[in-house]
Amino acid sequence: MIDLRIAGGTVVTPSGPSAADLLIQGGVIAGIVAPEVDIPTARTIDATGRLVLPGMVDVHVHTREPGYEHKEDILTTSQQAAAGGVTTIFGMPNLKPPTVDRATLQDVFDRYARTSLVDFNHNPAPTKFDEIDGMAAMGVNAFKIYMVVDTGRDYPHPSGTGIHDHGHLLQIMDRIATTGKRFIIHPHDQALMDYIEGEVLGRGDNTPEGYASAYAAREGVIWDTAIDVVLRLAEASGCPIHIAHMQTRRSIDAVRRAKAAGIDVTCEVNHWAPFLSTWEDVQTLGPYALSYWVPDDNRAAVWEGMRDGTIDIASSDHAPHTREEKEIGWTEMWSAHTGTPGIQYYYELMLDAVNRGELSLARAVDMVAGSPAANFGLGGIKGGLVCGADADVVIADMDHEWTITNDDVLSRCGWTPYDGRTISARIERTLVRGTEVYADGDVVGEPGTGRLAAAGANRTALAGKGL
Structure with a gap:
């Protein structure tokens, strides 16, 4: 008997959308079948008129x-993730x-596992x-550094998380390249920023x-x-790199050329670039x-890069700060903590962009x-509704107009820069490995049920350690 059948919806697989039912057994996707196929099932979720989508893998979360x-904290972050259709999060070291060594990494992993x-x-x-x-052997899938030093504050880029010297950066790339x-x-570019900020x-x-x-x-x-420097050093080292915060035409063109040249x-693109970055936003919301x-x-250019695939990934850069840490920015912006939940x-917002014709589904x-x-x-483990993958599933209504408000915010900071914005798509359910963590407007998942999402070989090796 199948544990769960998600029936009546349009299932979006890597091959495209189709009217089909999704079968889940033991936390993984056991099959995608025609609606008329009769299979004994313990429980059915009716997804009629809805899209059945893979859960989001957000590799940039603070x-x-x-x-x-x-x-x-990790609990409130994961509650927001559940409500937002995010089934896997990658935290950041700041x-x-x-997080710079095995001891601090183990502490963070233990915290995730608890909550x-x-x-x-x-x-x-x-x-x-x-x-x-x-740290690579402990199951991480990536490393992260900042090429920046904060001016007028010591956060969000604290000491110990930055590399600015190009020789040091190449040395680190050489070592990371050996880990895969x-x-x-x-x-x-800190030297240029020092001059520009100074002016x-x-x-x-x-x-x-x-x-x-x-x-x-x-x-x-x-x-x-x-970015020009980073791309050249990646070519010289053979290190697979991922560039955060894409936001200029020249940078997008540079990445496009690098991909064509075979650089890995x-x-x-983070949420604020396509959806929260106009001059009007700066004037009306200021530090928020x-x-x-x-x-x-x-x-x-960002939208062009999103459409043509130059910009591969949508990551939230979820970066909450308290109102007090933001309010100072109206008169002393360089003292405010930058970033937005x-x-x-x-x-x-991405599904709403699909409805508006800005992006294909x-x-x-x-x-x-x-x-x-x-x-x-x-x-093959996450990121797609395919047989054998984890049953990380989102059910979304693409014809549901609603307005985002601060009242619905689950972040400890208690605000969103999208307060008052009306959009046309709504996530109704989120499942992590076949278990609902969000349903009909409520977070229903249990703290501590998340697991380490490690890459292939590490996934098997670490399973015996309970991670």
């Missing part, structure tokens, strides 16, 4: 635990203490050279508009030069919209699920 639990509702992994910083191999893991890089602050402009203009200055030169590079301003021409609504699903799984060691 849980804030340990060290910054006043902003967020914690206290930062996460969804499956997980973590991207430690490879700043301790002799710890890289050991992907290297996530926050690109940034703006020298004029006494510490406003959201001044900050936004500085980071987008000269058509995004701080991003473009850094993937890149991501920053992250970054993306001028119109660059935003058009995004994990709860990104999948729905196939591209949206590949960006949130198929591509991150395939490029971060989880192909």
